[in-house]
Amino acid sequence: MRWFTAFVFALALGGAAACGGDDGGDEAASDGPTSTVPVQIMAVDGHDHEMRTITVDDTEREYWLFRPTTLDPATPAPLVVDLHGIQGSASTMSPLGFSNVAEREGIVVAYPNAVDGVWDLEGTTDVAFVDALVDEVSASIAIDAERVYAIGYSMGGEMATFLTCHLPGEITAVASVAIFDQRGPQACPTPSPARVLGILGELDRIYSIDDGVTDDDGFVDPPGPLAEEVDAWATTNGCSLDYEEQAVEEGVVRREYPCESGALVLYIHPGGHSWDMGTQDGLDTNEVIWEYLLQYTEPIDPG
Numbered sequence: 001m002r003w004f005t006a007f008v009f010a011l012a013l014g015g016a017a018a019c020g021g022d023d024g025g026d027e028a029a030s031d032g033p034t035s036t037v038p039v040q041i042m043a044v045d046g047h048d049h050e051m052r053t054i055t056v057d058d059t060e061r062e063y064w065l066f067r068p069t070t071l072d073p074a075t076p077a078p079l080v081v082d083l084h085g086i087q088g089s090a091s092t093m094s095p096l097g098f099s100n101v102a103e104r105e106g107i108v109v110a111y112p113n114a115v116d117g118v119w120d121l122e123g124t125t126d127v128a129f130v131d132a133l134v135d136e137v138s139a140s141i142a143i144d145a146e147r148v149y150a151i152g153y154s155m156g157g158e159m160a161t162f163l164t165c166h167l168p169g170e171i172t173a174v175a176s177v178a179i180f181d182q183r184g185p186q187a188c189p190t191p192s193p194a195r196v197l198g199i200l201g202e203l204d205r206i207y208s209i210d211d212g213v214t215d216d217d218g219f220v221d222p223p224g225p226l227a228e229e230v231d232a233w234a235t236t237n238g239c240s241l242d243y244e245e246q247a248v249e250e251g252v253v254r255r256e257y258p259c260e261s262g263a264l265v266l267y268i269h270p271g272g273h274s275w276d277m278g279t280q281d282g283l284d285t286n287e288v289i290w291e292y293l294l295q296y297t298e299p300i301d302p303g
Contacts, residue, residue, distance in 0.1 A: 044094045044099065045095060045097070045100060047100070047103060049065065049090075049099070049111070050064065050067070052064070052136075054129075054132055056129050057125070061113065061115075062090070062113040063090060063111055064090035064091075065110055065111075066099045066109040066110075067141060068102050068104075068105075068106055069103065070105075070106045071106055071141070072106065073142060074142075075106075075142070076144035076147075077141065078108070078144055078149065078293075079109075079137060080098065080107055080109045081109075081133070081134070081150045081151070081163075082110065082151050082156075083112060083119065083151065083153070083156030084113070084114065085152075085155050086117060086118055086119075086154060086155040087117035088117060088153070089114075090111035090113050096153070096275050096277065096286070097285075098286045098289070098290075100286065101289075108137065108141055110137055119159040121155075121158060121162055127162070127163060130167070131167060134148060146297060146298040146299065147172055148299075149173050149174065150164075150175075151174065151176075151293075154178045155179070157176030157177050157181075160176055161176055161196060162187075165194075166188075168300075169300070171299065172298060172299040172300075173195035173197070173292065174196055175196075175199065175293065177285055177289075178200065178273045178275065179198075179207045180230065180266075184228075184229055184233065185232055185236040192303070193236055193238065193259070193261045193300050194233070195261065195262035195263070195264070196233055197266075197267075199267045200226070200267070200268055200269070201270070201271040201273060201274060202269065203270065203271060203272045204272050205272060206272075206273040230257070230266065234257045234259070234264055237262075239259035240257060241257065243255045243256060244256045249269075249283060251269065252270070253267070253268045255268070265292060267283060267288060
């Protein structure tokens, strides 16, 4: 698996990002998900994030919650679940800038922590955690149930697409950065359409979009795993495999596979295994993600 290679990168990211605090929290009963009050406030880029715990299936889990000061209590807000990469945490994801977009747009953001930094992509432990987290946040903040989204970096991006498999009709759209989906819809219990945005680096050496082969002309129909992963989702979504392509920034290509239920979109930038904030690879990842999610205001009916 590529996760072992990604481990080294994630440790470097974690060391450079803001660190978390005490996980705290009182022991909770095991009869269904239960929570404690926020145990600490962590300020990241001038924004306060509540450090929360919730007990799911007898296991205490942690997440950070950002509620913007622009939140209108009378209007249900969208909720974005932002998932870290392998060996990362809420403390490595929150500095990557999505809370800045959330403050401006009135979005509630939850940053969950995986157990030992690794998401469960074989079972449903983390699906149950995210499901309980969404319920808990919705119980204390007016959340628009039609606008719950999942985004993630590297392994967290794959976890985001994994959620669409196991929570059909609950996740309206997802965005996956520095990976697309190694397992594909065929790994879902019941494969069903999902709206997926992929943001990928042409020079990524952890998740290689062209299986390590770089064309002289840049990114041109790679024969490697990305092409297979995209085709699998496009087929499941009923998309045309004849994509529309345009250059959106210098070195950045946008590909759209039109679908009846919502477009499958790829952005390919000239960088590597990164979540860029508009300073390195000509692409502001946070803005591109919100632009994609914003157009979808209700989940796909699983039928």
